[in-house]
Amino acid sequence: MHSRVVQNLMVFGIAAWMLLGVYSGALNGGMLLDDDNLIYESAVVRDPHALPRIWMDVNATTDYYPLTYTSWWLDLRLAELFNISDHFNVSIHLENIVLQAISCMLVWMIARRLGINAWGAALAAGMFALHPLQVESVAWMSQRKNVLSGLFYLLSAYGFVRGVMETDRFKPTLYSFALGMFLCALFAKPRVMTLAASLIVLAWWKGGVLWKRRAALALPFLALAAPMAWWTMHIQKTHVGTSLSIFNHTLPERCVIAGKVLLFSLGKLVWPADLSFAYHRWNIDTHVFVNWLPAITCIAILASAWMAIRWIGRSVFATLAHIVISLSPSLGFISIFWHRYYWTADHEQYLNVIGFGLFIGGTIGAWMEGRQLFGVRNANQIPPTIASSAGSPRDRVSTSSTSRARGKSKQTS
Numbered sequence: 001m002h003s004r005v006v007q008n009l010m011v012f013g014i015a016a017w018m019l020l021g022v023y024s025g026a027l028n029g030g031m032l033l034d035d036d037n038l039i040y041e042s043a044v045v046r047d048p049h050a051l052p053r054i055w056m057d058v059n060a061t062t063d064y065y066p067l068t069y070t071s072w073w074l075d076l077r078l079a080e081l082f083n084i085s086d087h088f089n090v091s092i093h094l095e096n097i098v099l100q101a102i103s104c105m106l107v108w109m110i111a112r113r114l115g116i117n118a119w120g121a122a123l124a125a126g127m128f129a130l131h132p133l134q135v136e137s138v139a140w141m142s143q144r145k146n147v148l149s150g151l152f153y154l155l156s157a158y159g160f161v162r163g164v165m166e167t168d169r170f171k172p173t174l175y176s177f178a179l180g181m182f183l184c185a186l187f188a189k190p191r192v193m194t195l196a197a198s199l200i201v202l203a204w205w206k207g208g209v210l211w212k213r214r215a216a217l218a219l220p221f222l223a224l225a226a227p228m229a230w231w232t233m234h235i236q237k238t239h240v241g242t243s244l245s246i247f248n249h250t251l252p253e254r255c256v257i258a259g260k261v262l263l264f265s266l267g268k269l270v271w272p273a274d275l276s277f278a279y280h281r282w283n284i285d286t287h288v289f290v291n292w293l294p295a296i297t298c299i300a301i302l303a304s305a306w307m308a309i310r311w312i313g314r315s316v317f318a319t320l321a322h323i324v325i326s327l328s329p330s331l332g333f334i335s336i337f338w339h340r341y342y343w344t345a346d347h348e349q350y351l352n353v354i355g356f357g358l359f360i361g362g363t364i365g366a367w368m369e370g371r372q373l374f375g376v377r378n379a380n381q382i383p384p385t386i387a388s389s390a391g392s393p394r395d396r397v398s399t400s401s402t403s404r405a406r407g408k409s410k411q412t413s
Contacts (some may be wrong), residue, residue: 023138040174045073076088108122113158153182153185154354155177155181162217182195194351257378264294302320316359
């Protein structure tokens with residue numbers, strides 16, 4: 001236990017050192033886009049007595065992100081206390097970097113708990129920390145909502161892995177912790193509601209013969225996410241402005257948008273070149289066949305990964321499913337105000353890098369250990385419990401015990 005804590009702290013220290021080196025130029029960065037409206041000129045952030053209003057008045061802020069606004073409110077109170085209000089922007093940038101470093105450590109911890117070796121886990125954590133797509137979330141002050149909600153997202157996922165996935169024994173304390181952290185994540189940014197579905201995918205990917213039982217334990221997360229999803233859409237329509245005629249797209253148009261956003265995002269995730277603050281709005285004319293090609297391509301990729309499970313295991317499809325789920329709020333089926341200006345942005349992929357990093361780290365880790373990639377079965381191996389790039393040793397043990405017990409039961413009968 002002591003050595004594991006030391007390893008975790010070392011990962012945090014290395015991540016913080018790397019992130020400070022990479023983002024040092026952003027520490028004195030000024031305002032971008034809506035930073036002034038959300039932070040500097042926000043009445044609830046400026047008012048020392050507005051903390052209850054942040055939580056109780058849903059119209060007090062543009063979007064209902066009470067935990068994120070509370071963090072900014074606390075930042076300004078501390079800046080005023082220590083008479084450093086002139087450097088308020090530096091403290092926000094620095095805190096974003098620290099939050100990113102903690103999240104990096106959590107990715108490492110989750111990877112290790114899922115059975116990925118140290119090098120593979122380090123690669124997954126490093127990708128999450130330094131992937132070029134993360135720059136918008138870490139360096140942009142108002143994207144505190146991304147790094148803060150991402151921190152609680154990962155804390156919740158870690159609690160679920162520890163409380164549900166590791167052994168046959170259910171751990172109610174860790175499970176309750178996971179639910180509590182998920183609720184905090186929702187209050188930081190409701191977009192993290194996608195974790196509920198991603199946990200079901202995780203249970204299917206890593207849950208062995210008990211995956212259905214473990215997936216069922218993700219249903220309370222869906223129950224927490226559902227009202228927040230409804231409330232967010234309500235706020236977008238009545239308070240932000242998505243009821244305008246410009247957002248009245250037909251279902252075929254929304255399918256075209258979804259295909260283009262998904263394929264474009266996958267491309268940037270794998271090859272992050274020519275990145276931009278925002279990307280132009282594509283033509284979505286449904287009468288032009290070429291506009292349907294991205295959607296057709298995405299369906300073909302998902303179908304191929306599903307049909308290939310027998311040969312390459314579940315990891316590829318699980319990773320793609322996590323990406324689709326994480327992007328689902330911005331695929332165009334739900335009207336979001338910033339779709340008025342662009343269909344997608346790099347900060348929308350913040351959570352995607354987690355699953356992508358775990359897949360790459362698990363695959364490289366398996367290769368380094370001499371195991372077959374993707375969990376493909378081998379005649380000289382015991383069939384793996386978890387068909388993935390990095391099966392959990394604990395699940396293999398627990399499932400082997402279950403199999404022996406079933407064998408004895410059949411012999412007795």
